[in-house]
Amino acid sequence: MRITMLRRAAPVFAALALALAAGAVPAAAQGAARTPAGPELPQAEELLRRVDANQAFGSIEYSGRMEIASGGKTRVKTMRASALGDAKALVEFTNPEDRGVRMLKVGKELWMYFPKENDTVKISGHLLKEGMMGSDLSYEDALESDALLEKYSAAVLRAEDLEGRPCWVVELKAKTPTANYDRRLVWVDRERYVGLRGEMYARSGKLLKTTRVLELSRIGGRWFPVSSEIESALKKGSRTIVTMSELKLDAAIPASRFTLGELTK
Numbered sequence: 001m002r003i004t005m006l007r008r009a010a011p012v013f014a015a016l017a018l019a020l021a022a023g024a025v026p027a028a029a030q031g032a033a034r035t036p037a038g039p040e041l042p043q044a045e046e047l048l049r050r051v052d053a054n055q056a057f058g059s060i061e062y063s064g065r066m067e068i069a070s071g072g073k074t075r076v077k078t079m080r081a082s083a084l085g086d087a088k089a090l091v092e093f094t095n096p097e098d099r100g101v102r103m104l105k106v107g108k109e110l111w112m113y114f115p116k117e118n119d120t121v122k123i124s125g126h127l128l129k130e131g132m133m134g135s136d137l138s139y140e141d142a143l144e145s146d147a148l149l150e151k152y153s154a155a156v157l158r159a160e161d162l163e164g165r166p167c168w169v170v171e172l173k174a175k176t177p178t179a180n181y182d183r184r185l186v187w188v189d190r191e192r193y194v195g196l197r198g199e200m201y202a203r204s205g206k207l208l209k210t211t212r213v214l215e216l217s218r219i220g221g222r223w224f225p226v227s228s229e230i231e232s233a234l235k236k237g238s239r240t241i242v243t244m245s246e247l248k249l250d251a252a253i254p255a256s257r258f259t260l261g262e263l264t265k
Contacts, residue, residue, distance in 0.1 A: 039159050041156045041157075041158070041159070041168070042156060042168065043156075044154050044155060044156050044170065047156060047168060047170070047188065047193075048154065048170070050193040051188055051193050051194070051195065053193070053222065054192075054193050054194055054222045054223055054224065055194075055224075057085070057249045057250055058084070058085065058249075058250045059082070059083065059084050059085070059249070059250055059251055059252070059253045060081075060082065060083050060247070060248070060249055060250075061080075061081070061082045061246075061247070061248045061251055061253065062080075062081055062082075062244040062245065062246055062247040062248070063078070063079070063080055063081075063244070063245045063246045064078065064079040064080070064081050064091075064242065064243070064244055064245075065077070065078050065079075065242075065243045065245070066078075066079070066240060066241070066242050066243075067240065067241040067243075068134050068240050069237065069238065069239050069240070069241075070134060070235070070237070070238045071237070071238075072237065075134065076095065077093060077095050077097075077098060078093070078094045078095045079091050079092060079093050079094055079095075080092050080094060082253055082257060083105075084253060084255065084258065087106070087107055088105060088106050088107075088255070088258040089103075089104070089105040089258070090102065090103070090104050090105075090257055090258055090262060090263070091103045100115035100116075101113065101114055101115065102263050102264075104258060104259075104260065104262070104263040105258075106258060109122065109124075110122065110123040110124075110128075110139060111123070111260065111263055113263045113264050120260070120263065120264055123139055127139065128140045137230060137240065138180075140180050141180065151174060151175055151176050151178065151179040152172040152173060152174055152175060152179060152184070153172070153173050153175055154170055154171065154172050154173075155170070155171050155173075156168050156169070156170055156171075157169045157170065157171050157185075159190070160187065162187045162196055162197055163196075165189050165190075165191075165196060166189070166190040166191065167187040167188055167189055167190055167196060167197075168187075168188045168190055169185060169186070169187055169188075170185070170186045170187075170188055171183065171184070171185055172184040172185075172186065180200075181200040181201060181202070181208065182201055182202055182203040183200075183201040183205075184198060184199065184200050184201065185198065185199040185201075186198050186199075189223075192216065192223040193223070194213065194216060194223050194224075194225060195213070195225075196212060196213050197210065197211065197212045197213075198210065198211040198212075199211075206233075207233040208232075208233055208234060209230060209231060209232050209233055209234075210230075210231050210233060211228060211229065211230045211231075212228065212229050212231075213225045213227070213228050214227040214228060214229055214241070214243075215227035215243075217247070219247065219249060220249065224247075224249075226243065226244045226245070226247060227241065227242070227243040227244070228241070228242050229241050229242075230242070
């Protein structure tokens with residue numbers, strides 16, 4: 001009974017948008033190497049440390065817009081979101097259809113509150129595989145950001161240009177069967193240290209989805225993705241664009257905001 005509503009109104013987390021847009025690359029020590037006709041490859045540990053420095057934040061607040069294109073139609077969701085790192089997040093929808101619907105993430109647990117029904121649902125089990133807001137992103141994607149360090153190993157494969165930007169191509173390989181994807185490729189900008197493109201593969205080798213950064217913003221001396229696209233490789237014409245505005249990093253946010261009481265107020 002609740003699955004249909006979850007598909008309609010599920011929000012996006014700040015951590016999710018950043019993790020998918022930038023490839024959510026985990027740190028893994030690899031030795032330097034040289035390609036036959038290219039530059040010396042960097043150590044993955046140092047490269048990914050610099051990527052992490054761009055992505056990391058103590059807290060984040062922003063106004064969000066999500067455009068979901070599917071079946072020849074486009075739906076728009078707007079929201080206000082805040083988070084403490086990638087461990088706690090609260091999102092409240094502001095578009096008319098979903099106004100007042102909220103999502104709370106604390107660690108590995110997710111709750112959704114529906115004001116019209118005055119009902120709170122904990123998202124677990126098979127619901128974690130449901131698409132978020134009708135997109136091809138799942139609740140598992142939202143939960144996997146910090147678990148990547150445990151589930152994937154990393155190696156720098158090669159240097160390659162992407163839409164005129166020099167990049168390092170990083171490969172992530174699943175170390176456990178619980179990883180959402182068996183393999184990922186991430187194109188990391190060699191000068192700005194941001195993941196510009198990502199590809200997610202199934203164990204069969206089939207491409208499942210791609211992500212790319214549409215816009216970067218210079219914030220506090222670092223480059224930060226503020227608009228990203230996620231596109232399904234399995235459903236033709238299915239894509240989601242997530243855009244952040246009024247973005248504030250490392251502002252003081254009380255921990256009391258991320259509670260069940262705040263969720264259902």
